[in-house]
Amino acid sequence: MSLVDLAGSFVPKVGELLVVCAHPDDESFGLGGVLGAFVDRGTHVRVLCFTHGEASTLGTDPRFLGERRAQELDAAARALGVRTVKLHGYPDGHLAAVELEELVARVGEEAGGAELLLAFDLGGVTGHPDHVRATEAALAYAAERRLPVLGWALPKAVAVRLNAELGTAFVGRASDELDFTLEVDRDRQVTAIACHASQSGDNPVLWRRLELLGTSEHLRWLLGPPGS
Numbered sequence: 001m002s003l004v005d006l007a008g009s010f011v012p013k014v015g016e017l018l019v020v021c022a023h024p025d026d027e028s029f030g031l032g033g034v035l036g037a038f039v040d041r042g043t044h045v046r047v048l049c050f051t052h053g054e055a056s057t058l059g060t061d062p063r064f065l066g067e068r069r070a071q072e073l074d075a076a077a078r079a080l081g082v083r084t085v086k087l088h089g090y091p092d093g094h095l096a097a098v099e100l101e102e103l104v105a106r107v108g109e110e111a112g113g114a115e116l117l118l119a120f121d122l123g124g125v126t127g128h129p130d131h132v133r134a135t136e137a138a139l140a141y142a143a144e145r146r147l148p149v150l151g152w153a154l155p156k157a158v159a160v161r162l163n164a165e166l167g168t169a170f171v172g173r174a175s176d177e178l179d180f181t182l183e184v185d186r187d188r189q190v191t192a193i194a195c196h197a198s199q200s201g202d203n204p205v206l207w208r209r210l211e212l213l214g215t216s217e218h219l220r221w222l223l224g225p226p227g228s
């Protein structure tokens with residue numbers, strides 16, 4: 001893995017990247033801009049998602065929501081240029097109740113030749129316990145295999161603003177805790193977001209977050225790169 005300059009900031013250049021997330025839409029609503037930047041630089045990106053997101057309070061009939069969200073995930077992944085998606089059926093909202101060892105095994109099944117893992121920041125960014133658990137699984141696998149893990153993070157100012165305006169529980173980071181800032185293609189991310197129609201139609205928190213972030217996304221090492 002080498003570090004290359006993209007729009008004035010140094011980011012890891014890797015052949016294969018595995019994304020580990022909890023819900024269909026995490027890869028687009030949260031990570032879509034970052035994934036697009038890696039895809040544009042020739043990285044082979046794969047996504048592992050632990051739940052069908054069937055417990056969402058957005059969307060219509062809960063009986064069919066899990067199936068619908070699986071289809072939305074496939075469409076969004078194509079829009080982002082993701083090569084493969086693996087979707088598991090762990091219970092949405094209860095990922096923390098699943099043995100960590102089992103989730104780590106699922107990560108191992110998809111890791112292939114990944115040189116780098118990408119997950120939500122510690123604290124889950126939005127504060128959702130499923131996000132926290134997915135990141136724990138990524139970190140536990142990566143620690144065993146000595147792989148680096150990048151965390152998608154929010155600047156503290158953005159989190160504070162969102163929480164004040166919208167009553168959310170975002171977890172932000174001070175600037176000295178953020179390792180990379182990426183300029184991202186929001187147009188493609190928005191196309192991927194639109195694929196998750198059951199979740200994106202009435203989602204003021206999402207649109208306000210993107211507005212506050214502008215064209216920048218922020219990353220931090222959760223598990224350091226080789227040599228660190």
Ligand SMILES: [Zn+2]
Binds near residue numbers: 026131
């Ligand atoms: Zn989520």
